[in-house]
Amino acid sequence: MMNPRNAYGEKLIELGKKHSNLVVLDADLSKSTKTIMFAKKYPKRFFEMGIAEANMISAAAGFASCGKIAFASTFAVFATGRVYDQIRMDVAYSRANVKIFATHGGISVGKDGASHQMIEDIALMRVLPNMTVLAPSDATQTGKIVELMAETEGPMYARVGRANAPIIYEKEYVNSIELGRGMIVEDGSDITLIACGTMVDPVMDAQKRLAKQGIHARVIDMHTIKPLDKKLVIKCAKETGAIITAEEHSIIGGLGSAVAETIAENNLSVKFKRMGIKDVFCESGDPKDLLEKYGLNENHIVKNVKNLLKD
Amino acid sequence: MERYDERAINKLEVTAVKIRKHIIEMLYKAGSGHPGGSLSAVDAIVALYFAHMTHNPKKPSDPNRDRFILSKGHAAPALYSVLAESGYFSVNELKNLREINCMLQGHPARLYTPGIEASTGSLGHGLSFANGVALAGKLDEKKYNVYVMLGDGETDEGQIWEAASSASNYKLDNLTAFIDRNFLQIDGNTEEVMRLESVRDRWESFGWHVIEIDGHDMEQILEALHEADNHKKTPSLIILNTVKGKGVSFMENNVDFHGVPPNEMEYNLAMGELDALQKKLEASN
Numbered sequence A: 001m002m003n004p005r006n007a008y009g010e011k012l013i014e015l016g017k018k019h020s021n022l023v024v025l026d027a028d029l030s031k032s033t034k035t036i037m038f039a040k041k042y043p044k045r046f047f048e049m050g051i052a053e054a055n056m057i058s059a060a061a062g063f064a065s066c067g068k069i070a071f072a073s074t075f076a077v078f079a080t081g082r083v084y085d086q087i088r089m090d091v092a093y094s095r096a097n098v099k100i101f102a103t104h105g106g107i108s109v110g111k112d113g114a115s116h117q118m119i120e121d122i123a124l125m126r127v128l129p130n131m132t133v134l135a136p137s138d139a140t141q142t143g144k145i146v147e148l149m150a151e152t153e154g155p156m157y158a159r160v161g162r163a164n165a166p167i168i169y170e171k172e173y174v175n176s177i178e179l180g181r182g183m184i185v186e187d188g189s190d191i192t193l194i195a196c197g198t199m200v201d202p203v204m205d206a207q208k209r210l211a212k213q214g215i216h217a218r219v220i221d222m223h224t225i226k227p228l229d230k231k232l233v234i235k236c237a238k239e240t241g242a243i244i245t246a247e248e249h250s251i252i253g254g255l256g257s258a259v260a261e262t263i264a265e266n267n268l269s270v271k272f273k274r275m276g277i278k279d280v281f282c283e284s285g286d287p288k289d290l291l292e293k294y295g296l297n298e299n300h301i302v303k304n305v306k307n308l309l310k311d
Numbered sequence B: 001m002e003r004y005d006e007r008a009i010n011k012l013e014v015t016a017v018k019i020r021k022h023i024i025e026m027l028y029k030a031g032s033g034h035p036g037g038s039l040s041a042v043d044a045i046v047a048l049y050f051a052h053m054t055h056n057p058k059k060p061s062d063p064n065r066d067r068f069i070l071s072k073g074h075a076a077p078a079l080y081s082v083l084a085e086s087g088y089f090s091v092n093e094l095k096n097l098r099e100i101n102c103m104l105q106g107h108p109a110r111l112y113t114p115g116i117e118a119s120t121g122s123l124g125h126g127l128s129f130a131n132g133v134a135l136a137g138k139l140d141e142k143k144y145n146v147y148v149m150l151g152d153g154e155t156d157e158g159q160i161w162e163a164a165s166s167a168s169n170y171k172l173d174n175l176t177a178f179i180d181r182n183f184l185q186i187d188g189n190t191e192e193v194m195r196l197e198s199v200r201d202r203w204e205s206f207g208w209h210v211i212e213i214d215g216h217d218m219e220q221i222l223e224a225l226h227e228a229d230n231h232k233k234t235p236s237l238i239i240l241n242t243v244k245g246k247g248v249s250f251m252e253n254n255v256d257f258h259g260v261p262p263n264e265m266e267y268n269l270a271m272g273e274l275d276a277l278q279k280k281l282e283a284s285n
Helices: A004-018 A035-041 A052-063 A081-092 A121-126 A137-151 A171-176 A197-212 A230-238 A255-265 A287-293 A297-311 B004-028 B035-052 B073-086 B090-094 B126-139 B158-169 B197-203 B218-230 B263-283
Strands: A020-025 A047-049 A069-075 A099-101 A133-136 A157-161 A183-186 A191-195 A217-221 A222-224 A242-250 A271-277 B067-070 B144-150 B175-181 B207-212 B234-242
Touching: A004 A020, A004 A137, A004 B144, A020 A035, A020 A052, A035 A047, A035 B067, A047 A069, A047 B158, A052 A069, A052 A081, A052 A099, A052 B126, A052 B158, A069 A137, A081 A099, A081 A121, A081 B126, A099 A137, A099 B126, A099 B197, A121 A183, A121 A242, A121 A255, A121 B234, A137 A157, A137 A171, A157 A287, A171 A191, A171 B263, A183 B158, A191 A197, A191 A255, A191 A297, A197 A297, A197 B218, A217 A242, A222 A255, A222 B067, A230 A255, A242 A255, A242 A297, A255 A271, A255 B197, B004 B035, B004 B073, B004 B090, B004 B218, B004 B263, B035 B067, B035 B073, B035 B144, B035 B234, B067 B073, B067 B126, B073 B090, B073 B175, B126 B158, B126 B175, B175 B218, B197 B234, B207 B218, B218 B234
Parallel strands: A020 A047, A020 A069, A069 A099, A099 A157, A133 A157, A191 A217, A191 A242, A242 A271, B067 B144, B144 B175, B175 B234, B207 B234
Antiparallel strands: A133 A222, A183 A217
16 A cells, blocks of 8 residues: 555655756645655745645746746645636646646545545546646556656646555556556456546456456556547447446546547447446545445446446 | 936837837727727836846747736737837737737737737736746746736736735745736726725735836836836835826726727727827927
8 A cells, every 4th residue: 555645745856856947836735745745855946835726826837937847736626626717827728837736636535525525626627728637546657647747748637536545556567657548457358447546446356356256347547537548448348348437536527528428429339337426516424435325436336337237 | 317318218108109009900900809908008018128128029938038927918919019019020910919810819828929928818817927937037046037917906816915925925026016006997996896995005014015106107117117126025016007098088097998999980089199199209309
């Protein structure tokens, strides 16, 4: 187990050494987002912006206009919804080299409740022209994604969850992580499970359980939601004939929608189901209980696979 | 008249009239846009580009350039005219304002137009953007200064005060903001729409050095800029007391010309007035 947030903090330090033009901004959450690790190592290049997220995003764009790689971090709910207009104008429309790295995405934030459970961020960022949208799954992938964000020009948004996450990728897989390329984590021919971020791990657990019951699911880690790896989606649709998407996000506008759009526009006839938050605000509670109540754990995945294949 | 040569001031005044003529011409041709706030902000922008800033129209990305950010993006015609007259692009482009396939968008767009630093038009962003530019300048130990033009109504926006805080917190003495204090916003007088006074007290309480001048007096503008550049440890705010629609009699202090272009008759009248003013200024030189 390792927290993807720590992977972010560690990678920032590494990148800070490599790129003298990398700056980091935070909005009074550096201990949680782990930008504090960079702040301690490179205090001159860390900018505490206080509880003023709009100012942080526009200022990050100002930095970018001076040739800086500007990382800006806070919780996903404040990093997107609260500052949508600033991201739209100063980052996306201006194609600024700003990297918004958000933590505490999804409902597994838990007890803080719906105010802090961001389930619309991927949708909000996905509709912005020029924006790359990322949701890495484990610490290894997060580290690599952060590196690719820093070293690829353009506006980008990435979100991770709050909790620790099991390691999915050993270090030797790092070089197979590319922006815009979904990763086949497990192969199978009966159905494809396409997940991102915090849902990759439960999908893998479900895959193992299904395998014991004779259902062989393919698992795709779709860390890049935009630009979507359409080729891979089409290939999986053709080869397995059934797709379930899983994300800790609204079923509207996120990974599930992106996959559905690809399927619909390519005349693919597949069985299809989106798993995500079903257009409701959730509530306070233990993350485990929330994921059970709102239908986003291993059990629900297994049940959905069986139901879909039964029809 | 001690520091500044009378002829140089006169030349700037003539340039400002030329810019006003461009604005009227552009807006008339475009059939939409914002005359009032473009005309009130002209003089300070002219002073910056033609007498104060270090900039090179042939190298708009020069890392050492002074930066100007038009946060009140609806005054784009004023900035576009100044950029064209400075040589960032051809004056012929001005006639295409707001047309399809044109570099001059209705509001400033960084990716479209040489010399435009920030995409604005949604109010309240520019001062924050300028914070980033000024912080980067400090980090890199660059000598450049950053100037921002805010509308007075624009300071209704909460983000302005986030930016006012951080500029003061980070002691951004390489940052100077103007407020185009013309007292009018779309729904009426600023004090009736959402009270701003005391503008000076507000900004001073945020830790800014405040200078207040006649925003149409070239010499006062240049002196204020000199003072602002030399003021250390805090950012500076120059309150430009201005007249919305300045230079065209029937547009002055007339809120109806906030976002409505002149019709043919108004266009002819306005150009007549500005031609006469230009001749008068040229004769006095």
